Amino acid sequence: MLKDITIGQFFPGTSAVHRLDPRVKIVLTVAMIITLFLAAGPISYVIIIGFLAAIIGISGISPKLIVRGLKPVLFIIIFTAVLNLFYTPGDYIWQWGFLHISKEGIKIAFFMVLRLMLLIIATSMLTYTTSPIQLTDGLERLLGPLKKVHAPVHELSMMMSIALRFIPTLIEETEKIISAQKARGADFESGNIVQRAKAMVPILVPLFVSAFRRADELATAMECRLYRGDVGRTRMKQLKIERVDVCAMVISAVVLGSVITLGRFGL
Amino acid sequence: MSEIIKTEALTYAYPTENGLSAPVLKGVDLQIRRGEFVAVLGHNGSGKSTLAGHFNAIRLPTGGVCYVDMMDTRDESNTYEVRKTVSMVFQNPDNQLVATVVEEDVAFALENMGVPPAEIRKRVDDALKSVGMYEYRTQAPHRLSGGQKQRIAIAGVIAMMPRCVVLDEPTAMLDPQGRREVMEVVRELNHKYGITVILITHHMDEAVQAQRVVVMHRGNVLLDGAPREIFTQVDTLRDARLTVPQTIEILHELNVKDGANLKIDALSVTECADILEQYLQ
Numbered sequence: 001m002l003k004d005i006t007i008g009q010f011f012p013g014t015s016a017v018h019r020l021d022p023r024v025k026i027v028l029t030v031a032m033i034i035t036l037f038l039a040a041g042p043i044s045y046v047i048i049i050g051f052l053a054a055i056i057g058i059s060g061i062s063p064k065l066i067v068r069g070l071k072p073v074l075f076i077i078i079f080t081a082v083l084n085l086f087y088t089p090g091d092y093i094w095q096w097g098f099l100h101i102s103k104e105g106i107k108i109a110f111f112m113v114l115r116l117m118l119l120i121i122a123t124s125m126l127t128y129t130t131s132p133i134q135l136t137d138g139l140e141r142l143l144g145p146l147k148k149v150h151a152p153v154h155e156l157s158m159m160m161s162i163a164l165r166f167i168p169t170l171i172e173e174t175e176k177i178i179s180a181q182k183a184r185g186a187d188f189e190s191g192n193i194v195q196r197a198k199a200m201v202p203i204l205v206p207l208f209v210s211a212f213r214r215a216d217e218l219a220t221a222m223e224c225r226l227y228r229g230d231v232g233r234t235r236m237k238q239l240k241i242e243r244v245d246v247c248a249m250v251i252s253a254v255v256l257g258s259v260i261t262l263g264r265f266g267l
Numbered sequence: 268m269s270e271i272i273k274t275e276a277l278t279y280a281y282p283t284e285n286g287l288s289a290p291v292l293k294g295v296d297l298q299i300r301r302g303e304f305v306a307v308l309g310h311n312g313s314g315k316s317t318l319a320g321h322f323n324a325i326r327l328p329t330g331g332v333c334y335v336d337m338m339d340t341r342d343e344s345n346t347y348e349v350r351k352t353v354s355m356v357f358q359n360p361d362n363q364l365v366a367t368v369v370e371e372d373v374a375f376a377l378e379n380m381g382v383p384p385a386e387i388r389k390r391v392d393d394a395l396k397s398v399g400m401y402e403y404r405t406q407a408p409h410r411l412s413g414g415q416k417q418r419i420a421i422a423g424v425i426a427m428m429p430r431c432v433v434l435d436e437p438t439a440m441l442d443p444q445g446r447r448e449v450m451e452v453v454r455e456l457n458h459k460y461g462i463t464v465i466l467i468t469h470h471m472d473e474a475v476q477a478q479r480v481v482v483m484h485r486g487n488v489l490l491d492g493a494p495r496e497i498f499t500q501v502d503t504l505r506d507a508r509l510t511v512p513q514t515i516e517i518l519h520e521l522n523v524k525d526g527a528n529l530k531i532d533a534l535s536v537t538e539c540a541d542i543l544e545q546y547l548q
Binding site for chain 1: 365
């Protein structure tokens with residue numbers, strides 16, 4: 001069923017990682033990405049791998065899922081590895097025509113692959129353990145200061161959350177329209193690409209018409225419920241920094257800080 | 268002043284590309300008193316939904332006036348207060364829920380009103396309990412049935428604590444089970460919370476539950492009175508292309524076809540059965 005698609009691949013849970021304040025998680029993920037680019041030697045990578053493994057362990061998310069998350073970017077990883085392997089000049093240990101492999105190439109390729117994989121694992125841990133609504137909420141509050149320079153932060157996050165609210169509704173509607181058109185003899189499965197693309201028109205047109213009608217009704221309903229944009233609004237759920245959050249921040253600061261320091265010595 | 272809503276010679280025409288359409292409302296004079304439970308009945312196109320839109324300043328009169336709690340709805344500076352006084356529940360439950368979580372949706376209006384977080388929490392919990400949806404508070408709305416979604420929409424309104432609620436055909440898209448659930452909550456709004464309820468509907472059995480019935484026909488008020496007075500006027504209702512409750516219909520048919528000369532004001536099945544029993548004896 002189309003309806004069961006998970007958006008942003010969120011796996012609900014109650015672990016400490018899940019309970020962290022979304023703002024803390026977003027900031028720490030960004031810090032992690034920066035650290036990955038500053039890490040230089042094997043010791044740094046061992047520390048980072050250990051740190052990520054601990055996070056995955058605490059979150060209770062199966063390592064299989066983490067590996068599966070790497071699949072879509074496998075091509076990019078291999079491509080980077082091959083380029084680095086064959087095109088890094090230095091102390092050649094193997095040569096054939098214009099292809100050559102150097103000691104430096106092996107080293108750079110290896111760390112590049114490792115860095116990319118860790119990068120993807122770190123960011124997917126954020127989306128695996130944070131619901132989309134929490135993510136939007138966290139982003140809105142993190143970017144809150146930008147409101148002072150009239151950036152439409154609230155409006156953007158409102159749009160995001162309405163989109164999230166309506167994705168399942170619209171998917172359900174698409175399924176209904178597909179069935180209705182099939183019942184009238186529409187054929188979506190045969191023919192070449194152009195014919196199949198044309199067959200989508202009778203699905204898209206009613207879907208768009210209904211989406212606009214829904215948007216109009218929703219806007220009226222929101223006005224009736226006193227929505228005036230970001231004027232004098234309060235929130236029911238206040239994000240609060242709890243003890244878990246403080247712990248997470250301190251541990252991360254120590255780990256990431258030491259990696260960056262080690263990086264300066266090339267370790 | 269005891270009226271919460273008052274219209275004087277209210278007319279309305281929809282804007283079209285070439286000026287205004289033919290008027291949908293043609294000089295409606297209506298007064299709704301505080302604490303009343305009013306059903307507005309009418310055939311499709313009778314203007315009943317258009318009229319409801321005026322009570323909440325979604326539509327503004329093209330002629331005449333509409334007062335909500337003595338505020339003129341045409342004055343834009345009143346709009347916010349008008350909508351705080353009169354809330355609205357719409358027909359399609361899917362198109363009025365904003366948030367991805369039930370409790371967040373109920374909190375939406377309160378957040379807009381700037382209510383402090385602790386009080387929002389309390390009012391949201393109370394509202395959800397009063398519609399019997401408290402256990403579903405962390406669910407996503409798209410997993411609920413139509414009747415449940417509509418109850419969430421009503422909880423959102425209860426949490427706002429308005430003085431009047433207008434429900435625009437809230438049961439039109441629901442199955443019989445959902446209709447029963449929603450009507451129960453609507454009755455409670457009036458009985459338990461003392462909120463003025465205006466129910467737009469074309470279901471006779473729902474209108475029967477109100478204290479007062481207003482029948483709209485061709486942009487005007489055709490009949491206005493207690494359900495018993497209204498539904499016994501079978502011929503007038505039929506001219507307005509409305510059916511009458513089945514209990515009254517059967518008695519009326521007996522009177523017309525058999526000359527039974529029965530009292531036809533039976534609003535409930537029990538009343539109807541009693542009259543029939545007497546007749547058969």
